[in-house]
Amino acid sequence: MAQHNLSTVVSFEVARTLGRKRFWLITLFVPVAIAIVIALIVLSNSSAGSSAAAQSDTELSFTYSDASGYIDPAIAGAFGGTAVTDDATAIAAVRTGTTEAHFVFAADPTTTATAVYGADLGLFANSTYGQVATQLLVASSQAKIGDPTLAALAQGNVPVTSTTFVNGEVNPGFGGILPPLIFLVLFFLTFVLLSNQMLTVTLEEKENRVTEMILTTVNPTALIGGKIIALFTVGLVQMFCFALPLLIGYVFFRTALSLPEIDLAGLSVDPWRMVIGALLALGGFALFTGTLVAIGSVMPTAKDAGNLFAGLMILMFVPLYVVSLILSDPHGIVVQIFTYFPYSAPVTAMIRNAVGSLSGGEAAIVIAVLFLLSAVVLRLAVRLFRYGSIQYTSKVSLKTVLSASK
Known part of the structure; x- marks a missing residue:
């Protein structure tokens, strides 16, 4: 029955979101804008090229x-x-x-x-x-x-090649840093696309006063889990829509856009770093998603949840403001705090993993903390939703919920 409820929630949420005109207007606005920009750049470069050719002939x-x-x-x-x-x-x-x-x-x-x-x-x-x-x-x-x-x-036109070594192996430089950084980009992109929906995923039913009817047929755990899976599915659709015009522009208009050709041979993929980066991104995604769902379960309206949402986003972006410190002094006290504090850990650890300053032991600790805490937060979010689903005018008291569960 729970599995049936889960699949029902996922299919309903995905169909409902993809069936909204507003969703497609927002989703397609970015790729259409990108396509227009690409077209304008191509026309501008073509005109500039013709003008330059005319000047060179004169x-x-x-x-x-x-x-x-x-x-x-x-x-x-x-x-x-x-x-x-x-x-x-x-x-x-x-x-x-x-x-x-x-x-x-x-x-x-x-x-x-x-x-x-x-x-x-x-x-x-x-x-x-x-x-x-x-x-x-x-x-x-x-x-x-x-x-x-x-x-x-x-004139100083002297070509120089540089080779450095780390633990007896050739350091790939930026070619080894870029592949693990893909997970950091995906992590931020996911939250840019889905953070607002994560926050309102439980508030929508509360504001519409229909949660008590839904909970008569759907288990709260299945409801929350289904909504999260549906969010991830919708996010994949949005990322595909955003990436498609960029891919088309690079493949067919690279020369006109003056884009550099990507030399894949220069990339060095370290399987261990890629696995760590993927686990850090998944753990961070689970933790922030559970926290946003919990916030939505506590607050009666999206407006009330806005301040907590802003604070959570600040915690996510703070490591970017000290990225120079993360690169220059990865074992300093400040970077260590950012590495092990759960809400700054995903971004800090992914940056350190990309540049090779995150040891295997540190990675294991951070990943374990992220997944364990995300499980606790998700369980708390389900409990908060169960007890606060019909509390429409004020926020849910954590003390009341925890005491009621004993």
Whole structure:
């Protein structure tokens, strides 16, 4: 009977939520907005590319004066430049539109800025003049050095590869950090999508005054469990709807969006870290879900539950404000408190697990605490819902509920 009630609650809650127009309006708003943004970026980049191609096909004609002696006349001629000695006349020619631009190279270009004068090309296109002047100075300097390798070294163009070791093994760097961080992203994404529904999952029936009728046919444990499973199912639907346009944009419009190509070969997947990350995310999800359901069972309305909900969310996000401390001093007293305090533990432990500073013993303790406490909180939530389901005007007294259960 309990199993039957559980499946009935899950199917009813999922069908009811997916059948609401408001749910689909909210869910589809984000992917539609993403699709519009992608389309605008593609059109903008296409227009900018056409404009850049048109500018590249048009050779810039300019005059210049060189007090430094570094400018090579041959290279300047290839750039479209003509040497002059009278700056005032050249600037006047630019002002009247006779000449496109005029560059004044100072005796020491490293301490005195190169003066650039040009016809207005638009707010962003005006930077073309400075770029051409800089390129001309760099090309002339490289030509004077003579050796291309020495010229590259002088510019600091030196490729460097770095290999570090941890316990005798090659440290994969960011390639080893990113895979476990997926669970942290999923953890936050789940609560962004579902936190409000978790809070109101029990309040809806209380506000509609129908809980006493529901509890005549459904066991409170099956009711709460079914609602939580239904929430998770609905959350998967929302995540799929949000991820689909991002996936389409990356696969088909990566070049137009100027997105980097992901090199999966650079990722290093540590099975142990992935298992720990998954267990931390599941334990944290269970704990926060049970707590939100308990809050909804205690309070008569969603408005009354808002303050407790805000405090719970603050506890979840606090570790992000000390992430630098988590990375630099993972065994410090502050980080240790965040690691073992249940409501800051999931995020703190997942960050430490990703960067490799969470030991196996610490991970076992945190995971055990999360799952044991979540079981206690879920049982408490069911009990609170059973005794507070018909208390519509005031919050449920924990003392009364606990004493009544003895």
